[in-house]
Amino acid sequence: MAGKTKLRIQDLAKIREKTKSLMTIRESEGRARVTVHMGTCGIAAGARDIMDTLLEEIGKANIPDVVVTTSGCAGLCNAEPMITVELKGQPPVKYGHLTPDKMRKIFVKHILGGQMATDLVLAVGSETVY
Amino acid sequence: MKQYRTHLLVCAGTGCVSCGSFKIKEALEKEIKAKGLDREVQVVATGCNGFCERGPIVMVQPDGIFYQLLKIEDVPHLVEEHLLKGRPVKKLMYVPPAEKQPVPKMKDIEFFKHQRLIVLRNRGRIDPEKIEEYIAFDGYEAMGKALSGMTPAEIVDEITFAGLRGRGGAGFPTGKKWAICAAEKATPKYLICNGDEGDPGAFMDRSVLEADPHAVLEGMVIGAKAIGASKGFVYIRHEYPLALKRMEIAIGQARDNGLLGEDILGTGFDFDLEIVQGAGAFVSGEETALIASVEGRIAMPRQRPPYPAHKGLWGKPTVINNVETWATVPNIIRRGSDWFQGLGTDTSKGTKIFSLVGKIANTGLVEVPMGITLREIVYGVGGGIPDKRDFKAIQIGGPSGGCLPAKLLDLPVDYESLTAAGAMMGSGGMIVMDDKTCMVDVAKYFLNFLQDESCGKCVSCREGTQRMYEIVKGITEGKGKESDLDLLEEVANVCKDASMCALGQTAGNPILTTLRYFRHEYEAHILDKRCPAGVCKALIRYVVLAEKCTGCQSCKKACPNDCIKGTLKDIHLIDQIRCIKCGACKEACKFEAIEEQREEAIQII
Numbered sequence: 143m144a145g146k147t148k149l150r151i152q153d154l155a156k157i158r159e160k161t162k163s164l165m166t167i168r169e170s171e172g173r174a175r176v177t178v179h180m181g182t183c184g185i186a187a188g189a190r191d192i193m194d195t196l197l198e199e200i201g202k203a204n205i206p207d208v209v210v211t212t213s214g215c216a217g218l219c220n221a222e223p224m225i226t227v228e229l230k231g232q233p234p235v236k237y238g239h240l241t242p243d244k245m246r247k248i249f250v251k252h253i254l255g256g257q258m259a260t261d262l263v264l265a266v267g268s269e270t271v272y
Numbered sequence: 273m274k275q276y277r278t279h280l281l282v283c284a285g286t287g288c289v290s291c292g293s294f295k296i297k298e299a300l301e302k303e304i305k306a307k308g309l310d311r312e313v314q315v316v317a318t319g320c321n322g323f324c325e326r327g328p329i330v331m332v333q334p335d336g337i338f339y340q341l342l343k344i345e346d347v348p349h350l351v352e353e354h355l356l357k358g359r360p361v362k363k364l365m366y367v368p369p370a371e372k373q374p375v376p377k378m379k380d381i382e383f384f385k386h387q388r389l390i391v392l393r394n395r396g397r398i399d400p401e402k403i404e405e406y407i408a409f410d411g412y413e414a415m416g417k418a419l420s421g422m423t424p425a426e427i428v429d430e431i432t433f434a435g436l437r438g439r440g441g442a443g444f445p446t447g448k449k450w451a452i453c454a455a456e457k458a459t460p461k462y463l464i465c466n467g468d469e470g471d472p473g474a475f476m477d478r479s480v481l482e483a484d485p486h487a488v489l490e491g492m493v494i495g496a497k498a499i500g501a502s503k504g505f506v507y508i509r510h511e512y513p514l515a516l517k518r519m520e521i522a523i524g525q526a527r528d529n530g531l532l533g534e535d536i537l538g539t540g541f542d543f544d545l546e547i548v549q550g551a552g553a554f555v556s557g558e559e560t561a562l563i564a565s566v567e568g569r570i571a572m573p574r575q576r577p578p579y580p581a582h583k584g585l586w587g588k589p590t591v592i593n594n595v596e597t598w599a600t601v602p603n604i605i606r607r608g609s610d611w612f613q614g615l616g617t618d619t620s621k622g623t624k625i626f627s628l629v630g631k632i633a634n635t636g637l638v639e640v641p642m643g644i645t646l647r648e649i650v651y652g653v654g655g656g657i658p659d660k661r662d663f664k665a666i667q668i669g670g671p672s673g674g675c676l677p678a679k680l681l682d683l684p685v686d687y688e689s690l691t692a693a694g695a696m697m698g699s700g701g702m703i704v705m706d707d708k709t710c711m712v713d714v715a716k717y718f719l720n721f722l723q724d725e726s727c728g729k730c731v732s733c734r735e736g737t738q739r740m741y742e743i744v745k746g747i748t749e750g751k752g753k754e755s756d757l758d759l760l761e762e763v764a765n766v767c768k769d770a771s772m773c774a775l776g777q778t779a780g781n782p783i784l785t786t787l788r789y790f791r792h793e794y795e796a797h798i799l800d801k802r803c804p805a806g807v808c809k810a811l812i813r814y815v816v817l818a819e820k821c822t823g824c825q826s827c828k829k830a831c832p833n834d835c836i837k838g839t840l841k842d843i844h845l846i847d848q849i850r851c852i853k854c855g856a857c858k859e860a861c862k863f864e865a866i867e868e869q870r871e872e873a874i875q876i877i
Contacts, residue, residue: 148530150538151416154407161408164275165398180357190308193277197312201275209334210277210312213358 163206173207174253177226181215187222188241195242196225199249208253221264227252238264276314278355281331281396285320285482286475286514287636288327292344293317296328299347309355319483321396322637323383326366331378331396338378339364369633369655383634386653388615390623391599392639395483400518403525406486412531414605418494419539422605427498428454431601434609435621440466440557440594441669441698442774443620443687446601449591453581454499456589463492463504464585464592466562467515470554471670472721474701476625477595479637481508481515484599485522489545491601493536496543499591504543505566509550519547554671554725558773559592561727572727573773594699596625616642620686624700630667631706633658640685647681650704661706665789669698671718671725672778674785675711694785696778710807711790712797716744718782726775733776736767740783749810752798761787806868809853813869816844820865830860 149157176196180189193212200208216224221238227248228234235258237248244262251259258266282288282297294317301315321329326340330350337360339350346364353359365374366381375381389395398405406412418427432447453461465488469477481488492504506523508516523545526532534542548566555561556571563585565571584590600622604612615622620642626649627637633655640649646666650656657663665675674695676683683689687697705714723737740763743756764780771777787794796802803811816827823841833852838844846857846866858866 148535148538150530151420154412154416154537157404157407158410158413161404165279165405165408177358193312197275197277206275211335211358212356 175209175228179224180212183219184222189223236264283329284317287324291327293328303351320479325635414602434612439596461501462585462590465506467508468557473629487599491598626700630704632704667703669696677789710805732770748808826860827857830856
């Protein structure tokens with residue numbers, strides 16, 4: 143976009159939209175937060191593929207307000223790869239035994255649509271932390 | 273471009289760069305690649321975060337985690353723990369003075385919490401070398417608005433109504449200056465950005481140029497439309513290589529994208545910018561001297577009027593504003609004068625950037641609303657005085673400013689209050705001093721600076737600054753006379769009345785304010801031959817207190833001149849003839865067995 147083409151006023155808005163979508167992450171506070179559990183068990187079970195799929199889907203859907211982070215093992219190693227999806231104002235939802243296809247399904251239904259993918263849900267809520 | 277899950281914002285202001293932030297960035301990139309995270313994690317270099325005391329700084333988004341004082345060795349651990357396993361690293365976080373728990377999030381840290389960012393809104397957020405990132409955060413929107421939908425008179429009115437005043441020091445209303453220049457018939461008209469920041473301890477202009485060069489550029493295009501200028505100059509001192517580089521990149525990008533040059537944004541408006549490098553004289557910051565420098569002459573001020581708005585660069589109407597002023601302009605146009613008016617005090621609107629240095633826990637750059645008290649700046653944002661020492665004075669406004677004592681800590685910071693107290697806004701340097709600072713020594717330091725930087729055109733300033741320096745130097749050496757104080761006051765006032773430019777007119781301020789608020793310290797030097805703070809070398813000597821000395825030999829090892837005698841477990845002795853009074857022994861002693869005493873006291877014993 144930064145080339146020899148002279149910009150017009152309407153072009154500014156286009157650049158703004160395009161670049162901003164890639165940068166809103168710097169503003170913190172997303173609408174949804176997805177944690178991919180990447181402890182040794184998670185990585186061994188294929189969490190890397192889940193992460194790649196997730197990032198790919200977010201990129202394709204062009205939704206900037208989803209925050210993706212990683213964390214360690216959630217304690218339920220036999221259910222890895224796992225993710226936790228938190229929509230703003232809702233309790234965290236854990237999904238387990240994931241595959242890239244399941245990940246895509248959760249992405250469309252839960253992250254985009256706001257509806258829990260109930261058939262894949264492992265648990266709702268989280269442990270109490272002292 | 274693609275979506276990344278995490279952005280690492282590495283501070284690349286001069287402060288952090290000198291602490292090695294580019295090396296940290298390289299190491300991060302290498303480590304991220306090694307861990308196979310390079311498609312998910314992006315490393316970005318940003319402008320100065322302002323918390324220079326704690327550099328190198330890395331901010332992790334979207335979590336908002338603030339890492340500080342990073343070393344290359346920390347990088348692998350940081351990448352593995354935070355980026356791979358999602359566990360923020362506590363030991364690299366900021367721990368407030370006198371507390372044990374780290375504060376993970378930037379927005380919770382006291383230093384950042386009280387700030388209100390307008391000019392520095394993009395600091396630590398965008399990559400200053402990428403125009404798209406500036407545009408993404410509403411950059412050039414104000415310019416589009418001004419060029420397509422506003423008449424020159426409307427722009428001037430908006431700035432006037434906003435109440436913006438020059439951020440370079442004197443505080444002249446910017447809108448008024450523009451209106452005067454806009455009314456001039458002569459053409460061509462010029463714009464100048466004054467980036468010749470020369471005050472010791474002030475670095476806000478540098479930081480703005482480094483962190484957000486496009487904001488300055490955008491402000492200048494808006495100003496050009498308002499007064500009808502077709503050409504502008506950005507004057508940056510050559511000691512600011514990073515600022516120069518980023519401004520050059522910004523101008524290049526703006527030209528390539530049709531935001532500078534002919535027919536800007538297709539609106540038919542032409543304007544172009546050129547960078548001029550200053551050769552490093554303090555007086556070049558004075559507007560007429562700066563104009564002379566741009567014209568290729570020696571930077572010497574001339575008599576005003578005529579003011580540059582009437583007859584400036586090459587005799588043509590010229591508007592000259594400070595970096596911070598220009599960078600404020602787009603914000604006013606974009607968000608409206610009402611919004612800007614709502615911030616600050618009756619006479620001073622908006623925010624001001626201060627560089628907070630000296631004996632303060634949080635050294636750095638802060639942007640706060642006008643009207644905030646000095647106490648809030650020193651103890652709130654600044655985190656107070658380190659080592660539990662007492663606040664003694666704050667020097668505001670650089671060499672032309674003054675030293676304000678503790679009793680004025682509740683003074684609101686605005687143009688009028690500061691001037692009434694004997695200091696001035698200046699460019700916004702704030703040097704905090706604790707009880708170990710000698711006020712006479714401080715006055716000496718600033719006078720030495722001024723007598724060095726006086727251009728020599730006016731006798732009152734040339735001779736006056738030199739004479740004042742000599743007298744004060746004499747006082748610090750114990751050669752002061754009682755009549756010196758009256759003489760100093762007289763010279764300072766003559767210098768003020770008879771000099772042509774602001775350098776001479778304000779050169780007496782360091783003397784006048786220290787005399788006004790700390791006269792007893794001068795008297796102690798002159799009458800008792802005593803330096804209460806224990807700073808002036810001619811008036812003190814270091815002695816070993818026999819009852820406290822354990823004979824550990826720490827002082828002996830620390831002495832650079834080998835003038836401490838004593839064997840292990842014996843009381844040590846300092847050879848007063850060879851002692852250079854560096855104080856290294858006192859710092860090295862763990863038993864407080866070394867003390868500075870007045871020279872005279874020893875002689876009596």
